[in-house]
Amino acid sequence: MKVIKFGGSSLASGEQLKKVFNIVISDSERKIVVVSAPGKRNSDDIKVTDLLIATAERQLRNEKNEELIEEVIARYASIAEELSIPADIITTIREDLLALVHADQSDEKRYIDALKASGEDNNAKLVAAFFQSQGVEAEYVCPKQAGLIVTDEEGYTSVLPESYERLSALRDRKGIVVFPGFFGYTEDGDVLTFSRSGSDITGSILAAAVKADFYENFTDVDAVYSVNPNVVSNPKEIREITYREMRELSYAGFTVLHDEALIPAFRAGIPVNIRNTNNPTAPGTLIVNKRNNTNGPVIGIASDKGFCSIYISKYLMNREVGFGRKMLSILEEYGVAYEHTPSGIDDVTLILRQDQMNAETEEKIVQRLTEELHADEVIVEHNLALIMVVGEGMRHNVGTTARAAKALADAKVNIEMINQGSSEVSMMFAVKGESEDKAVHALYHEFF
Amino acid sequence: MKVIKFGGSSLASGEQLKKVFNIVISDSERKIVVVSAPGKRNSDDIKVTDLLIATAERQLRNEKNEELIEEVIARYASIAEELSIPADIITTIREDLLALVHADQSDEKRYIDALKASGEDNNAKLVAAFFQSQGVEAEYVCPKQAGLIVTDEEGYTSVLPESYERLSALRDRKGIVVFPGFFGYTEDGDVLTFSRSGSDITGSILAAAVKADFYENFTDVDAVYSVNPNVVSNPKEIREITYREMRELSYAGFTVLHDEALIPAFRAGIPVNIRNTNNPTAPGTLIVNKRNNTNGPVIGIASDKGFCSIYISKYLMNREVGFGRKMLSILEEYGVAYEHTPSGIDDVTLILRQDQMNAETEEKIVQRLTEELHADEVIVEHNLALIMVVGEGMRHNVGTTARAAKALADAKVNIEMINQGSSEVSMMFAVKGESEDKAVHALYHEFF
Known part of the structure; x- marks a missing residue:
């Protein structure tokens, strides 16, 4: 069984979602799909998460934000249209978003967290609807129902240990689980987000909970490179790397995978495979506890x-x-x-x-x-x-x-x-x- | 003007004292002589300081120590005899030592410090007597009279800043000053010692106080070597070295000069010259603020x-x-x-x-x-x-x-x-x- 996570650029458009769909159905082990919010379609684009943050901040300052709200909805709608997904999903998303915008604002941090999290949450609903429209058994699963319980720290919450036991039940679900990344629920039922790039963390937590064979993290590069490709052209790709090496590299500028995201997988000993949504046949980079190939002292x-x-x-x-x-x-x-x-x-x-x-x-x-x-x-x-x-x-x-x-x-x-x-x-x-x-x-x- | 300090091995016997005498009188700038207690005459010998510590400890335990006391006195006496110094100096030393042994023992640490310090103190008296017997104007100076006032820390006292002003008067003394190393007096008039090898510290303090042109530290090696001669045979001698370099080397095994001893000279910017009593024509090693000769990156x-x-x-x-x-x-x-x-x-x-x-x-x-x-x-x-x-x-x-x-x-x-x-x-x-x-x-x- 594999947990497979897609980043924002892999989910930015209908065309990208088709790639995601093909990747998931090409391997029957790919049972749990963790999704980010729609990312940039091109370098000038704005990520849905950033639109949501701006929406929340304007609301808190009593400034107009209707255009921003419509822009968020339009992002989902354009994907739905491109993929001919039944339009009722957009109605659901609109209702959810408006309810969140007009929810209780007494705790500003929690208010912002809830709006930010909706980017992933609604995208998971959209992706599930797309998979269903293609005749595949797939289901959006809410982190609250699934039992992803987190600490009381707005903006940089962490998973509580008891979540793993509850989340392990995802293993027994029939069909494909589409799970929103980036957030969990406090014991009081409030939405709180992990730190930025937190969808990687969600994927890692689920992989550990269901004892997956692999945690596949799909992004937009073929592999982790041995050196920054902006400094050295065509650098060597890394096939296999240890968690520890990855952590040391990510510290000093390697931004492929969020540091904290490695912890649950590392602790559970689950190999992490960094792969490219836009080039799914490339083997990518495998992050493991111990590596076999010895290609010189430096990786x-x-x-x-x-x-x-x-x-x-x-x-x-x-x-x-x-x-x-x-x-x-x-x-x-x-x-x-x-x-x-x-x-x-x-x-x-x-x-x-x-x-x-x-x-x-x-x-x-x-x-x-x-x-x-x-x-x-x-x-x-x-x-x-x-x-x-x-x-x-x-x-x-x-x-x-x-x-x-x-x-x-x-x-x-x-x-x-x-x-x-x-x-x-x-x-x-x-x-x-x-x-x-x-x-x-x-x-x-x-x-x- | 030069302050010149001799270590224990340079003062262990009459023969050694003759070398010391010749070194001092060969340069009219050598006005202040700081002396240690008599050291080892051969590798099986016991330093006077160690005999004194044993004497004090036995006294505190009410054990017999008469033999030890006689052994200390015999060390001075054998030097006096060898150099035909009038015997009344030995009478003075005996009286001083016995008075110290039977002094108040209520503060054990101070009692031990006072006995330890007598090794240097009485040796300074002996050296002064020897110089006088050779027709040279020389005088034992007591640190108390001279104003070497120290902090209240037994066994590792430090000089108080006001001492420098008082000690600067030594500059105006006629003839050669023979000054015991290793100790000073508290404001209450108690003798306290510096840490081990503290005579180097006394010399450095006096050099700073009288604004000497050089602080000459005579020991039993020709120079500071670039590496431990017990590891590499015939290593290169260091002619000139900065305080900083010396400190870094002494940290890791270079024991030529006591670390703390460099501080007063370093602060006053007085060059320290490490030289050999047994080979006084060798130029030795000069410790300075900035060095000129550049013989490669490593010293x-x-x-x-x-x-x-x-x-x-x-x-x-x-x-x-x-x-x-x-x-x-x-x-x-x-x-x-x-x-x-x-x-x-x-x-x-x-x-x-x-x-x-x-x-x-x-x-x-x-x-x-x-x-x-x-x-x-x-x-x-x-x-x-x-x-x-x-x-x-x-x-x-x-x-x-x-x-x-x-x-x-x-x-x-x-x-x-x-x-x-x-x-x-x-x-x-x-x-x-x-x-x-x-x-x-x-x-x-x-x-x-």
Whole structure:
């Protein structure tokens, strides 16, 4: 049995829905279909989710939003028309949407969550109707009925453990289950959404609950690439990758699959297959616990801009028990998360995403670090890029570091910082922002 | 003007004292002489300081210690006899020592400190008497009279800032000042000692106070070597090194000069010259703020055994603000200091000196880290060695990392962890304990 999830671009038009239909019926194991809201049909298009957020916000400000509401309905209607789906489904969607728009607004966050979630919810109804119109046994299933119960955190809710037991019953349903992604219900019956791209999370939860053989995640790329195709043209595709490697890569710019989405599948040991709705014969990328093929120590190279470093030095810092804890407490008071803390003997560098601090916060943090830690020097450097070289094959592979460092040196890229923990699934190099592409190229050509 | 300090081995016998005398009078700038207690005359010998500690401890336990007291006095007496110093100095020393042994023992720590300090104090009196017997104008100066006032911390006291002003008057004394190292007086008039090797600290304080041109630190090696001579034979001597480089090297096994001893000289910008009492014509090593000679990126390679790592992994650890602070708080509760924290995305490794934890503490710490941080995995690895590759020339020197990593790879040494902060004065490699010497050899041959 397979749980199969389709992203917004796979469901943006009638033409796309036909592809989805053909993919689902081509394999009788594909029993549970998780759908996103309709996404962009072209690069200038607006996603239904964004239209819904705008609708909710205008309503809360008592501004006109009728045009937006009609635009949302029109998106479903154009798909229904294109596919000759009986029009009563659009009546259902219209009624649902208007009821949500005019529902209780006393809790603004929950109001927004409910409207956002309707994008997926109504799309699931539409997809089910389409499948039925094609003579296939298919049924929309409401997350509330199915028992997808979540925590009380608007906008970034998480599944409650007891949901898995309830959701496991989906396994026994006859026909195809069409399940809306992105949201669940609190114990009080309110709709709350997962974080953005949360349909991936729903698919992963269902796959874990029904103990699926595979969780297929259909998107619009043939595979996860070993490096960003915008930096290196025609990069090598990754056939098989571990959860851990995927997580390390997705951290630094690989955005194919939402991080949190991997957790339920990872915990249940279910392989995740990233595939392309527009090229369904491509095998895609398989995310697994352990991988077999060994094609060199490195599986992927990711990079991300927008980091800064705070360098703190103090003579004999090393002797002070509690220095690090005090330093991190100051950051924490400002809600600033750090990524790494490479250190010398009497110095330590905090690497963090610089969008967490504006100039004022930065000044305050620097001042407090200087004064409260009695630091000799506190220096902030902006616009760093982090480059992650990732691969399970790097564990105990003598020489990978040397190859990476040499490739960077040959490309005249200065390494600002290095961080390699004992896991050895990844190696981090910090370089100046302007050297990012050069560094990624150099590393790609060394390892691929 | 120069402050010149002699270590215990330079003052262990009459023959050694003659060398000291010749060194001091050979340069009229050498005005302030700081002395340690008599050290070992041969490898089986016992240092006077150790005899004094044993004397104090036995006294506190009401055990017999007359033999020990006589042994201490005999050490001074044999030097006096060898150099034909008038015997009344030994009478003075005996009276002083017996008075201290039978002094108030209500504060045990202060009692021990006072006895320990007498090793230096009485040796300063002896050295002054010897200089006088040679017709040289020289005078023992008591730290109390001179105004060396320290904090209330037994065994690891620090100088109080107001001491510098008072001590600066030493500059105007006629003749040679012979000053005992290792201790000062509290504001209440009690003797307290610096940490072990504290005579280096006294010399550094006096050099800063009198604004000396040089602080000469005479010991028993020709120079600071670029690598441990017990690992690599006949290693290159270091002519000039910065305070910072020295500190990084001394951290990982270079024990020539006490860390804290550098602070006063470093703050006052006074060059420190490490020299050899047994080979006074050798230029030694000069420790300075900025060095001129550029003999390659690396100045020294140090290493130290006895580290362990605690590897902590948790899926999505990276998203948790406060994780690092909580982790360090747990260590701090056990008084355990960490050295470095290299990290991956969802894992972090604590590197620490393993002698801080016994098996029981380790188990508790691992348990608390696991439970309180909800970690997926906590793994301790013992017997690691840290190797520090140090050199100001490494700043922005593209390729140093590559050379170091390649040298280790060629020697088949697996790098367990790497840590390179943005200071780039040092690079740390963690390797398994048994690979330490092989790694040091490989790095030495690459860079020297």
